[in-house]
Each structure stands twice: as structure tokens, then as C-alpha cells.
Amino acid sequence: MRQALEADGLQVYAPRAGRFLEVEEAKAVFGIFLVIFGRPEQADYKGDYENFQAWLNECLSDAHGRLDDDVNLATYVGDCQDEIETVLSDYQILTRTAEKRSWDLDGAYSPKVMQQALASSFGLSEKARKSIANSYMNRLAQRRLNEGDALTLKYIINRATSLDWSILDLFYRLCAFKPFRDWFDLAEQGEDEGPICNLGLITQYLARFIDGNSPVLTAGYLVDNRFINSFFMRFIYSLYRLGESEFENAEDPFPKGRIPFLTVHQSKGLEFPVVVLGNPRKDAKIQPIEKIVRPLMDRESEPLDRMAEFDVMRMFYVALSRAENLLILPHYKSQGNFVSEPFRTMLSARGFPRIPQFDLSTLPPAKQKAEDIARAYSYTSDYLLYQKCPRQYMLFRKYGFVASRSQTQMFGNIVHQTLEDLHHLLISRKAQT
Numbered sequence: 121m122r123q124a125l126e127a128d129g130l131q132v133y134a135p136r137a138g139r140f141l142e143v144e145e146a147k148a149v150f151g152i153f154l155v156i157f158g159r160p161e162q163a164d165y166k167g168d169y170e171n172f173q174a175w176l177n178e179c180l181s182d183a184h185g186r187l188d189d190d191v192n193l194a195t196y197v198g199d200c201q202d203e204i205e206t207v208l209s210d211y212q213i214l215t216r217t218a219e220k221r222s223w224d225l226d227g228a229y230s231p232k233v234m235q236q237a238l239a240s241s242f243g244l245s246e247k248a249r250k251s252i253a254n255s256y257m258n259r260l261a262q263r264r265l266n267e268g269d270a271l272t273l274k275y276i277i278n279r280a281t282s283l284d285w286s287i288l289d290l291f292y293r294l295c296a297f298k299p300f301r302d303w304f305d306l307a308e309q310g311e312d313e314g315p316i317c318n319l320g321l322i323t324q325y326l327a328r329f330i331d332g333n334s335p336v337l338t339a340g341y342l343v344d345n346r347f348i349n350s351f352f353m354r355f356i357y358s359l360y361r362l363g364e365s366e367f368e369n370a371e372d373p374f375p376k377g378r379i380p381f382l383t384v385h386q387s388k389g390l391e392f393p394v395v396v397l398g399n400p401r402k403d404a405k406i407q408p409i410e411k412i413v414r415p416l417m418d419r420e421s422e423p424l425d426r427m428a429e430f431d432v433m434r435m436f437y438v439a440l441s442r443a444e445n446l447l448i449l450p451h452y453k454s455q456g457n458f459v460s461e462p463f464r465t466m467l468s469a470r471g472f473p474r475i476p477q478f479d480l481s482t483l484p485p486a487k488q489k490a491e492d493i494a495r496a497y498s499y500t501s502d503y504l505l506y507q508k509c510p511r512q513y514m515l516f517r518k519y520g521f522v523a524s525r526s527q528t529q530m531f532g533n534i535v536h537q538t539l540e541d542l543h544h545l546l547i548s549r550k551a552q553t
Contacts, residue, residue, distance in 0.1 A: 151183030211339030312377030
């Protein structure tokens with residue numbers, strides 16, 4: 121059904137009908153990540169691992185197609201690859217310098233002994249050279265050394281050979297190019313919220329990876345495919361095997377521009393102009409737990425032999441009462457399909473209206489529902505954020521995007537604490553008088 125609708129240009133929102141990593145937005149983001157950082161080595165395995173390797177190839181193919189179509193995106197990706205090559209080269213140069221002088225990377229860093237030799241290493245980039253020769257950093261390192269709490273040589277080298285962007289920074293920089301920019305525009309214009317919802321979910325997964333690993337991309341983390349194996353072969357592969365579903369918002373379960381495919385339980389409490397009940401069958405089976413707890417219950421309840429029947433009735437009541445203007449029931453007649461009563465009798469009746477004879481002009485127009493962006497508003501996290509940039513407010517507050525750099529709440533905390541102190545002071549003065 122999903123493929124048939126999408127073939128006619130109708131987009132579908134089915135949060136529990138497939139892997140999240142299979143959506144277009146996930147392939148676009150992780151495909152470009154694969155081009156920038158490199159593809160993990162492919163081994164000869166079967167099952168989920170083989171399928172995951174095929175998914176990686178699909179992402180790479182998708183990314184190369186986008187790079188061929190957008191020269192600006194291709195240029196930026198090339199710049200990122202150059203940055204990675206530079207920090208890896210600097211890392212090899214600095215570690216080779218340390219090895220020649222028999223310096224222990226886990227040992228204490230002494231600016232007076234090591235700084236000049238490291239900064240003058242042949243072939244070192246200007247950025248790494250400036251980091252090694254930074255006077256403030258060397259004063260700090262010397263003070264820590266004198267206090268007996270020295271910085272390690274590995275820390276100094278990693279600091280000099282780190283990228284100035286994280287994977288979340290990289291994601292947001294990619295959003296300046298097509299098709300990401302177009303997906304943002306579709307949501308802002310109210311045409312299609314599906315892509316931006318999936319992009320927001322990607323930021324949540326990236327933030328989860330950063331929380332469990334190093335937030336800084338250093339050359340020591342990138343060397344020997346350590347980052348590639350950690351990110352793709354452990355984290356993303358775990359998401360693939362878990363079968364993580366698409367974005368699902370309990371407060372807004374049907375993004376604009378999408379036809380939602382929901383379970384009956386998901387649709388409870390909601391209403392839709394048109395509802396199609398996909399499966400008019402539910403077998404009435406008594407759960408074993410009901411038989412076990414029935415003798416222990418000290419109250420009147422439904423007859424045990426009819427409880428499953430009543431559960432089916434309640435479920436179908438929820439499903440059938442979701443429709444505002446039109447309810448469509450499938451009439452399966454093929455072998456192997458079974459329709460529960462009373463649907464079977466009702467659908468077999470000659471007087472029941474059929475789709476070919478239905479007059480669409482009699483269908484009332486769907487009413488636009490007002491949306492509630494947020495239930496509670498805060499001066500610092502709502503008003504100031506919206507005043508700074510309405511699009512950022514849309515991303516972070518409505519669609520759940522995770523910021524690449526956490527904004528400090530110090531100002532808000534100081535204000536609240538000051539007001540609380542003044543409140544207690546006034547109360548104490550009033551009590552004294």
C-alpha cells in the first residue's frame with residue numbers, strides 16, 4: 121500500500137513499518153559521512169551484517185549521486201577530507217618526533233623541553249604549529265607541571281591535531297546545501313514535515329553517540345579507522361540491527377503532507393478526515409494471564425469466556441470512531457483472508473456502498489486544525505530563542521533537533537536565584553516587623 125501511494129506521489133508516514141535508516145534523509149546524511157570519513161572494511165559475513173554492508177553501499181551510491189549534482193556540496197566535502205588528511209599527517213609527524221626522542225606519550229609534557237622540538241617538526245601544518253607554540257597553553261602546562269599535575273604529551277598532540285567541528289557540527293553545515301535546505305523549506309512552508317522530522321531524529325542519534333564517546337574528533341581518534349569502526353560498525357550497525365523506527369511524536373503523530381499509517385492504539389484519542397481500516401480481522405483469544413489472575417480478583421468483572429470478545433469490540437470501536445468524514449473498510453475475498461464478524465455480514469450486504477459508486481462531491485472538505493507548538497513557554501528557552509531566530513526555534517522546540525553546542529543557562533539561573541533570594545529577604549524582613 122505504501123509503495124502504491126508513493127508511486128502516485130503521495131508521501132507516507134509509517135513510524136512502525138520499517139527501519140529508520142532506510143528513509144531517504146538517513147541515507148543522504150550517512151552517505152555523505154561515509155564519503156568524508158571513509159567506508160569501513162567489508163568482510164565476508166552473512167545475515168544482518170551482509171545486509172548492513174549492502175545498506176552502506178546504497179548510502180555511498182546515494183551520496184556520490186548528490187555530489188555529482190551539486191558542485192558546492194562536492195567542494196565542501198572535499199575540504200572536509202583535506203582537513204582530516206591534514207590532522208592525520210600532523211599526528212604522524214608529532215608522534216614520530218616523540219618516538220625519535222624516546223618521549224612517552226602518556227608521560228608528562230614539559231614545555232621547556234618539548235615545545236620547540238614539536239613545533240619545528242618538518243612538514244607540520246601551520247595550524248598545528250600555532251597550537252603547539254601557543255604561549256597561554258604552554259604557561260598552563262608549565263604551571264600544571266610545577267604543581268605535580270602535569271598534562272600528558274598525548275593530550276598536547278591531540279589538541280594540536282583535532283578538528284574544529286564535531287559530527288553534529290558537520291550535520292548542520294551540510295544543511296546549508298541541497299537537498300537538506302529544501303527539506304527545511306518544505307516544513308517551514310507547511311507542505312511536508314516528514315523529512316525534517318527524520319532529520320531531527322538523526323541529530324538525536326548523533327548526540328547519543330557523542331555522549332557515549334569523545335565529542336572532539338582528534339587525529340588519535342581518527343587514525344587506524346578507530347572512529348569509522350566506532351561510529352559505523354558499532355553504533356550505526358546497532359541501530360540497524362535494532363530496527364529503529366522513524367520519528368514518532370506522541371503530541372503530533374501525523375506530520376503535515378504525509379498520509380499516516382498508525383496502529384489502532386496509536387490513533388486512540390485522535391481524529392482524521394478519512395480513515396482506512398487496513399485489517400478488519402482480530403481473533404478473540406483469552407490471554408493466559410487473565411485465567412491466572414481471575415481467581416485472585418475480589419470484584420465483579422466481565423465474564424472470562426467473553427472477555428476476549430469484548431476486547432475486540434473495544435479495539436474496533438476505537439478504530440471506527442476515528443473517522444470524521446469518510447470510513448473505508450476493505451472487503452477481502454481471496455483465499456486465506458478472514459474477516460471478523462460483524463464485518464463479514466455487513467460487507468456482504470448488497471446495500472452497503474462501494475468505492476466505484478461513491479460520489480466524491482458528497483465528501484465534506486477536511487477542516488484545518490490549529491496546532492499547539494509548545495504547551496509551556498519560557499523566557500530564556502522560548503522567547504529569546506524565537507527572537508534570535510524563528511527558524512532555530514522551529515527546529516529545536518518543535519521538531520526536537522539537538523544543538524551541536526550546548527548553550528549556557530547561567531544567565532537564567534542567576535536571575536532565578538537572585539529573585540528567590542530577594543523573595544526570602546522580603547519575607548524575613550516582614551516577619552521581623
